[in-house]
Amino acid sequence: MILVWLMLILFAGGIGAWLAESRGAEHPRTVALAAVLLDLFLVILMLVAPETLGLGGVDTVAQLGQTGDWLVLYQADWIPRFGVSFIFGVDGLGLMLVALTVFLGLIALGAAWGEIHERSGFFYFNLLWTLAGVIGVFTALDLFLFFFFWEVMLIPMYFIIAIWGHENKEYAAMKFFIFTQVSGLLMLVCILSLVFLHYQSSGDLTFNYFELLGTQLAPEVGMLVMLGFFIAFATKLPAVPFHNWLPDAHSQAPTAGSVILAGVLLKTGAYGLIRFTVPLFPDASIAFAPVAMTMGAISILYTAKVAYAQTDLKRLIAYTSVSHMGFVLLGVYAWNAQAMQGAVMTMLAHGFSAAALFMLAGGIQHRIHTRNMDEMGGLWAVAPKMAFMALFFTVAAVGMPGLGNFVGEFLVLLGSFQVNILTTAFASLGLVVAAVYSLIVIQKVFHGKNTHNHSMADLSTMEFLCFALMMIGLLWMGLYPQTMLDMAEPTLRSLGVGFP
Amino acid sequence: MSSEAIIDLLQIILLTVSTVVVMITAAFKRDHGLVNALTQCGLFASLLIFVFVPPVLPLQVTPLLIFDEYSLFFSALIIIGGIAVTALAYPYFENHNQHNEEFYLLVLTGTLGAVVMACSNHFVSFFLGMEMLSVSLYVMIAYPIHSEKVAKFPLEASIKYLIMSGVTSGIILFGMALVYAVLGTFEFTGLAVAAGALAEGLDPVLLIGFLLLIAGIAFKLSLVPFHMWTPDVYEGAPVPVTAFLATVSKAAMVAVALRLMLNAQIFEFTQVTVVLSLLAAASMIFGNLLAVMQSNVKRLLAYSSIAHMGYLLVVVIAAALVPDMLSVESVGYYVAAYMVTSLAGFAVVNALSNAGKEMDQLSDYQGLFWRNPLLATVMITVFLSLAGIPLTAGFIGKFYIFTTGVEGQLWFLLTMLIIGSAIGLYYYLRLIYTILQPAQPQKDDPALGIIPFGAKAVMTLMTVAIIWLGVYPMPFIDTLQSLAGGF
Numbered sequence: 001m002i003l004v005w006l007m008l009i010l011f012a013g014g015i016g017a018w019l020a021e022s023r024g025a026e027h028p029r030t031v032a033l034a035a036v037l038l039d040l041f042l043v044i045l046m047l048v049a050p051e052t053l054g055l056g057g058v059d060t061v062a063q064l065g066q067t068g069d070w071l072v073l074y075q076a077d078w079i080p081r082f083g084v085s086f087i088f089g090v091d092g093l094g095l096m097l098v099a100l101t102v103f104l105g106l107i108a109l110g111a112a113w114g115e116i117h118e119r120s121g122f123f124y125f126n127l128l129w130t131l132a133g134v135i136g137v138f139t140a141l142d143l144f145l146f147f148f149f150w151e152v153m154l155i156p157m158y159f160i161i162a163i164w165g166h167e168n169k170e171y172a173a174m175k176f177f178i179f180t181q182v183s184g185l186l187m188l189v190c191i192l193s194l195v196f197l198h199y200q201s202s203g204d205l206t207f208n209y210f211e212l213l214g215t216q217l218a219p220e221v222g223m224l225v226m227l228g229f230f231i232a233f234a235t236k237l238p239a240v241p242f243h244n245w246l247p248d249a250h251s252q253a254p255t256a257g258s259v260i261l262a263g264v265l266l267k268t269g270a271y272g273l274i275r276f277t278v279p280l281f282p283d284a285s286i287a288f289a290p291v292a293m294t295m296g297a298i299s300i301l302y303t304a305k306v307a308y309a310q311t312d313l314k315r316l317i318a319y320t321s322v323s324h325m326g327f328v329l330l331g332v333y334a335w336n337a338q339a340m341q342g343a344v345m346t347m348l349a350h351g352f353s354a355a356a357l358f359m360l361a362g363g364i365q366h367r368i369h370t371r372n373m374d375e376m377g378g379l380w381a382v383a384p385k386m387a388f389m390a391l392f393f394t395v396a397a398v399g400m401p402g403l404g405n406f407v408g409e410f411l412v413l414l415g416s417f418q419v420n421i422l423t424t425a426f427a428s429l430g431l432v433v434a435a436v437y438s439l440i441v442i443q444k445v446f447h448g449k450n451t452h453n454h455s456m457a458d459l460s461t462m463e464f465l466c467f468a469l470m471m472i473g474l475l476w477m478g479l480y481p482q483t484m485l486d487m488a489e490p491t492l493r494s495l496g497v498g499f500p
Numbered sequence: 501m502s503s504e505a506i507i508d509l510l511q512i513i514l515l516t517v518s519t520v521v522v523m524i525t526a527a528f529k530r531d532h533g534l535v536n537a538l539t540q541c542g543l544f545a546s547l548l549i550f551v552f553v554p555p556v557l558p559l560q561v562t563p564l565l566i567f568d569e570y571s572l573f574f575s576a577l578i579i580i581g582g583i584a585v586t587a588l589a590y591p592y593f594e595n596h597n598q599h600n601e602e603f604y605l606l607v608l609t610g611t612l613g614a615v616v617m618a619c620s621n622h623f624v625s626f627f628l629g630m631e632m633l634s635v636s637l638y639v640m641i642a643y644p645i646h647s648e649k650v651a652k653f654p655l656e657a658s659i660k661y662l663i664m665s666g667v668t669s670g671i672i673l674f675g676m677a678l679v680y681a682v683l684g685t686f687e688f689t690g691l692a693v694a695a696g697a698l699a700e701g702l703d704p705v706l707l708i709g710f711l712l713l714i715a716g717i718a719f720k721l722s723l724v725p726f727h728m729w730t731p732d733v734y735e736g737a738p739v740p741v742t743a744f745l746a747t748v749s750k751a752a753m754v755a756v757a758l759r760l761m762l763n764a765q766i767f768e769f770t771q772v773t774v775v776l777s778l779l780a781a782a783s784m785i786f787g788n789l790l791a792v793m794q795s796n797v798k799r800l801l802a803y804s805s806i807a808h809m810g811y812l813l814v815v816v817i818a819a820a821l822v823p824d825m826l827s828v829e830s831v832g833y834y835v836a837a838y839m840v841t842s843l844a845g846f847a848v849v850n851a852l853s854n855a856g857k858e859m860d861q862l863s864d865y866q867g868l869f870w871r872n873p874l875l876a877t878v879m880i881t882v883f884l885s886l887a888g889i890p891l892t893a894g895f896i897g898k899f900y901i902f903t904t905g906v907e908g909q910l911w912f913l914l915t916m917l918i919i920g921s922a923i924g925l926y927y928y929l930r931l932i933y934t935i936l937q938p939a940q941p942q943k944d945d946p947a948l949g950i951i952p953f954g955a956k957a958v959m960t961l962m963t964v965a966i967i968w969l970g971v972y973p974m975p976f977i978d979t980l981q982s983l984a985g986g987f
Contacts (some may be wrong), residue, residue, distance in 0.1 A: 015967045054672055077974075077975065078974070079973060079974050080905070080974065081974065081977045081978075081981070119870075144899075147890075148890045148895075149890075151889055151890045151895075152890050152891065154889075155884065155889060158929070159936065162932075162933050162936060163936050170930075170933055173929075173933070174926065174929050174930070174933075176928055177925065178922055178926060178929075181922070181925055182918065182921075182925075183922075184900075184921045185921060185922075186918065188899075188902055189902060189906060189914055189918070192902055192903055192906040193906055196906055196907055
């Protein structure tokens with residue numbers, strides 16, 4: 001029930017924020033902050049002291065005949081006609097991603113705090129509903145419910161981009177929505193096909209994830225159905241060639257929107273691959289793995305190259321996101337202990353570093369009203385704190401040892417090397433290219449001459465606090481990744497990843 | 501006639517009585533409010549009668565009409581549509597048009613015709629009901645003819661509908677005649693038996709008869725390529741009549757067509773399935789494509805309705821391949837979802853319009869969200885529901901269509917459905933975007949005025965229904981599952 005509460009608090013907080021607008025433009029953000037803080041408190045309790053919430057036991061798991069380590073499981077009927085029920089559950093992986101979502105929600109609030117003044121009630125409503133939808137995606141264990149939340153998280157995000165976005169917002173918002181929605185419909189057809197194939201073999205109409213897990217499928221059918229899932233998740237991830245929507249959406253979204261998009265929404269794609277695509281279709285996935293890994297390697301290299309050619313700061317960061325998510329794709333389809341752990345670490349670390357970089361880019365745009373790097377330069381002298389943060393998170397994204405991203409990408413490469421040497425060798429070049437484009441950013445934006453005489457305020461206390469929090473997170477992941485690895489391990493084991 | 505038959509006929513009898521009462525009242529006292537209230541009473545009475553007097557089901561009353569859960573369900577939907585239209589018509593015509601009283605007479609006869617269609621399992625009652633509905637519509641479409649500002653369009657629309665619909669009636673009649681010439685029966689179930697007896701060789705005359713019937717039905721449901729009349733008539737007709745046309749008339753035709761398909765087992769002819777598949781695919785693609793180019797909300801909804809009827813046809817085609825229960829359930833759900841969604845949408849248009857001036861241009865809706873959040877929220881819900889986004893009735897409806905399509909393994913049509921939906925998303929999102937854009941200051945902005953009670957009531961109730969059906973559909977699905985008993 002605690003998971004349902006997490007979502008209900010956000011849903012209610014969103015409505016509350018909307019209503020609070022009539023009392024003054026500053027009220028919605030207070031309401032939103034309260035809701036997110038309450039959620040964060042609950043999540044921290046779940047992480048640190050689950051017994052206080054009565055979550056010590058995993059009794060319900062036994063009833064479902066599942067061996068994995070489920071911390072929380074909640075089940076209730078919804079549409080029994082189709083065997084659709086509310087099944088929410090988190091295990092180690094799910095809990096980490098939920099924590100990431102709520103934490104970045106807080107960061108996004110920080111980013112929006114001084115930026116959104118217009119129609120703020122509706123903005124915070126959408127922000128909180130997106131977060132609630134994402135939490136639903138990370139916790140739903142019924143395929144219908146999963147699809148439901150998959151779509152629910154889109155609409156508020158569409159509004160965020162379409163209303164508070166930048167100059168080309170209509171195009172970007174529309175593209176974002178249509179890409180995701182169409183691939184989502186493809187996934188719906190495949191979910192239904194899977195459910196009916198399962199129904200034909202077992203006589204049991206159900207969308208329950210656990211019951212669908214063992215469905216036997218003919219190889220060709222399995223491959224087709226798997227592809228539907230794969231395309232939906234690869235669009236969201238995104239992987240080349242389905243990445244086309246992302247640079248537009250990210251560069252046009254307001255800062256808080258970019259933070260959520262890059263930090264959280266992309267992870268739903270990776271999560272879908274790990275939780276659904278591979279476990280539901282193990283045979284087809286093995287057959288498909290070489291293709292997927294090649295796609296991963298191409299994503300890493302191609303988008304790194306494209307990023308290098310950008311002059312728009314936010315577009316550049318957007319392309320680097322695709323590049324980093326390529327490592328996740330590579331790791332998931334290598335499907336061994338190191339690679340999977342690496343993929344999970346990359347998801348978490350990229351969540352922090354990309355969110356921070358988008359927040360920086362958004363902050364710069366808010367201050368000097370341009371994203372064009374050719375018009376920047378010499379900002380180090382103007383805003384030293386900001387420059388320091390930029391350097392830190394850029395270096396983190398490049399994969400500096402001691403920070404989270406390094407652990408993730410290193411593990412991915414280590415794992416996939418055992419599976420496919422050639423692809424891995426090419427993929428590892430991505431690390432080199434990343435160093436090039438990242439240093440270019442620092443060079444163009446913060447060094448050199450301040451030719452346009454930009455003067456801007458340095459980081460506010462609120463922003464500084466947000467960056468400091470993310471910094472601590474990345475350092476923790478980099479210096480003591482064991483915390484995360486231990487949490488992910490039971491999940492990965494139960495999904496069938498072989499651990500030594 | 502047995503007392504059971506009388507009980508089952510009560511709904512139709514009440515509608516007929518209301519028509520007479522309204523007619524006499526209007527003849528003696530011309531009072532718009534009074535006539536409107538009387539019509540509402542009559543419609544509510546006929547809707548609720550079976551709550552108090554339990555009907556005997558299923559029962560064939562005369563060879564013409566059958567009463568079962570299926571017919572009652574669709575009759576209820578139709579009457580609810582009638583009630584909504586009556587509620588919308590009052591503020592629309594009041595103070596903006598003269599001699600409004602007869603309009604309600606036509607609403608009642610139209611509803612009556614539609615109910616007869618829902619209860620029909622015989623060519624004669626099918627045709628009678630259809631004509632009663634159509635003739636009422638001819639006049640309803642042209643009703644504000646004395647309102648000088650807008651009179652041109654209703655008249656044009658009415659003439660267009662009159663001619664096209666008249667020809668279609670002829671085509672349907674000819675189809676029925678050919679079928680009768682071969683099989684010698686007018687009863688839907690009798691058709692299947694007689695066709696089975698002829699099973700050894702396919703009679704081309706029979707096939708032509710069925711295809712003519714299908715063409716006629718396709719016209720009434722405005723499927724591509726029989727859709728030409730739809731946008732003009734939707735645009736020209738006054739808003740309440742457009743709502744009536746989009747909901748009541750469509751629901752009645754779907755009800756009778758599905759019963760015909762299932763009872764007469766027309767699917768035995770593969771040619772019929774092929775033709776229906778082509779109609780469905782063309783409607784989904786072209787309906788959505790043409791909608792993209794519209795700048796008038798009513799025209800846009802017309803094209804969107806073409807696409808939606810295409811989606812619905814997927815289920816009808818799948819009916820040959822899946823259990824009757826699933827297809828009837830899907831059609832029932834989809835029609836209900838489509839009706840509540842459309843009624844909510846037309847209620848918003850209606851709230852901004854009257855017989856003197858209609859606000860149906862896209863630009864009229866720019867910034868509506870900031871001018872009148874209530875209307876805009878309803879409108880956005882409507883478009884999300886039409887696009888099939890979760891939390892709305894449209895989502896479960898689309899889910900039903902996908903489910904039925906997958907179970908019937910109609911992969912080609914499912915692909916078309918996905919493509920159609922993608923195009924559909926584009927214009928629904930564009931509309932939502934328009935609504936969300938910054939407001940343009942307008943003089944005499946109707947969105948800032950008071951929303952009339954009728955429109956407000958309809959849109960509130962229908963929006964609640966959209967959300968309720970989308971979030972907790974189970975009770976409604978339970979009802980639907982009993983519908984297939986008659987097949």
